Amino acid sequence: MAKSAFMRWFHRFGSLPYFYGVSVPIARALAVPGVLLAAWGVFAGLVLAPADYQQGDAFRIIYIHVPSAWLSMFGYTSMAVAGVVALVWRLKLAEIYIVAAAPIGASFTFLALATGSIWGKPMWGTWWVWDARLTSELILLFLYLGVIALHNAIESPRTAARACALLSVVGVINVPIIHYSVEWWNTLHQGPTITRFDRPAMDLDMLWPLLSAALGFTLIFGWLTLWGMRVQLLWRERRSRWVGRMLENSR
Amino acid sequence: MTSWQAFWAMGGYGAFVWSSYGIAAVVLLANVIVPLVAHRRLKRRIRNEEFDD
Numbered sequence: 001m002a003k004s005a006f007m008r009w010f011h012r013f014g015s016l017p018y019f020y021g022v023s024v025p026i027a028r029a030l031a032v033p034g035v036l037l038a039a040w041g042v043f044a045g046l047v048l049a050p051a052d053y054q055q056g057d058a059f060r061i062i063y064i065h066v067p068s069a070w071l072s073m074f075g076y077t078s079m080a081v082a083g084v085v086a087l088v089w090r091l092k093l094a095e096i097y098i099v100a101a102a103p104i105g106a107s108f109t110f111l112a113l114a115t116g117s118i119w120g121k122p123m124w125g126t127w128w129v130w131d132a133r134l135t136s137e138l139i140l141l142f143l144y145l146g147v148i149a150l151h152n153a154i155e156s157p158r159t160a161a162r163a164c165a166l167l168s169v170v171g172v173i174n175v176p177i178i179h180y181s182v183e184w185w186n187t188l189h190q191g192p193t194i195t196r197f198d199r200p201a202m203d204l205d206m207l208w209p210l211l212s213a214a215l216g217f218t219l220i221f222g223w224l225t226l227w228g229m230r231v232q233l234l235w236r237e238r239r240s241r242w243v244g245r246m247l248e249n250s251r
Numbered sequence: 252m253t254s255w256q257a258f259w260a261m262g263g264y265g266a267f268v269w270s271s272y273g274i275a276a277v278v279l280l281a282n283v284i285v286p287l288v289a290h291r292r293l294k295r296r297i298r299n300e301e302f303d304d
Contacts (some may be wrong), residue, residue, distance in 0.1 A: 042272075047258070057262035064275045107278050115271040122267055220279070227286040234293050238302045245297050 017242045019093060020233055027226040028248030040069075041213025049206045059206075061119040066210055067217040068111035072140055073175050075221065079147070080172035081183030083165035093229070095161035096236065098168055099151050102230030104221060106144035113137055118187075123190060132181035133189035136174060142169040157236055 045063035052059035079101050116134070117127045128134065145146035147164050154160035182191045193201050202210075237243045261268040298300070 046268075046272075050264065051262060056264060056266055058264040060268050061271045064271055068275070091302050104282055107282055111275050111278055114274055118267050120263055219274075224282050224286065225288070231289045231293060234290065234297070238293070238297050243297060245282045247294060 012119050016092065016233060016237060017246070020230060022245075023226045023230055027223050030219045030223040030226070034216050034223055036216070037212045038216030038220060041067075041209045041211075041216055043208075044209035045213065049209055050203065052206075054062050055123060058119060061115050063117040063210060063213050065112060065119060067214040068108045068115065069137070070214055071217055071221050072105060072109035072112050072137065073178060074218065075101055075108060076140060076143065076168070077172055077175055079105065079168040080175075083168035086161060087169065088163040090226045093233075093235070095158075095165065097225070098147065098161070098164050098233050101221075101225045102144050102147040102151070102164070104224050104228065106141060106148065108217075108221070109137065109141040109144055113141065129188050131187040131189055132185035133178065133187045136178040136181050140174055140178060143167070143174060146171070 042063050046060055049060070051057050079098045080093040082097040082101075085091050086098065100186050113134070116137075120129075147167050150163045150167060154163055181187060182189055186215050234243060259269075261264055
């Protein structure tokens with residue numbers, strides 16, 4: 001019984017007009033706490049947290065850098081999951097998710113690389129090194145750009161969606177490589193600070209703002225991706241009767 | 252030095268800290284505006300029946 005109820009929900013949610021309508025309140029429910037949490041995290045990170053005993057105030061860049069890096073990996077992993085759903089069940093919403101999430105994931109990947117570079121100059125004395133963490137993160141940016149380019153290059157939306165889904169699934173192998181790069185190789189980039197089995201190697205006054213910012217930016221990621229999905233959905237269905245009727249009614 | 256000046260100076264790392272936050276603000280804002288503009292423009296094109304055969 002529970003399964004059939006779930007399947008009914010699954011099919012209803014998979015219905016494009018239903019999703020298009022319900023995505024607005026969901027996006028709003030993500031945007032409000034997302035912006036509040038991110039704003040508090042950034043404020044507390046910039047103002048309330050004490051300066052680092054080694055890095056001084058330069059460490060405050062992590063309140064952008066770490067959430068961006070987290071979302072760069074979370075975003076691609078979620079695209080790979082959507083890729084499996086798109087390839088196996090041909091769910092249109094999963095195809096649309098990949099296309100919508102790619103530019104946002106690419107943006108966060110760019111931010112992780114840019115802020116890391118800006119932090120590296122005063123701390124390491126160099127903007128860039130070809131160590132395993134930085135290189136694998138750069139490859140992640142190219143994977144995102146590859147998905148976007150594939151989608152733009154292929155005329156047929158279904159063929160484009162299958163190609164993007166395939167690249168998402170194959171490319172996700174890079175995500176654990178990024179995560180473990182600082183352990184597998186001798187990198188200039190520091191080891192994990194938060195995801196350790198023992199206590200995080202960070203003062204709580206520094207850690208709470210970081211967790212708040214990370215959660216806030218994750219909700220913002222969901223909000224922005226939903227808006228991207230609405231645009232993609234409208235484009236894919238631009239000739240369908242339900243879109244015409246809906247726009248007619250809301251004129 | 253006032254506390255405001257100290258805050259902007261970021262212990263001598265002001266240029267690095269604020270450029271990081273500035274870039275992030277620009278990129279995030281673009282990600283908010285681009286889909287909203289695209290959505291509005293697409294709706295107008297569909298209403299104007301640009302895609303009808």
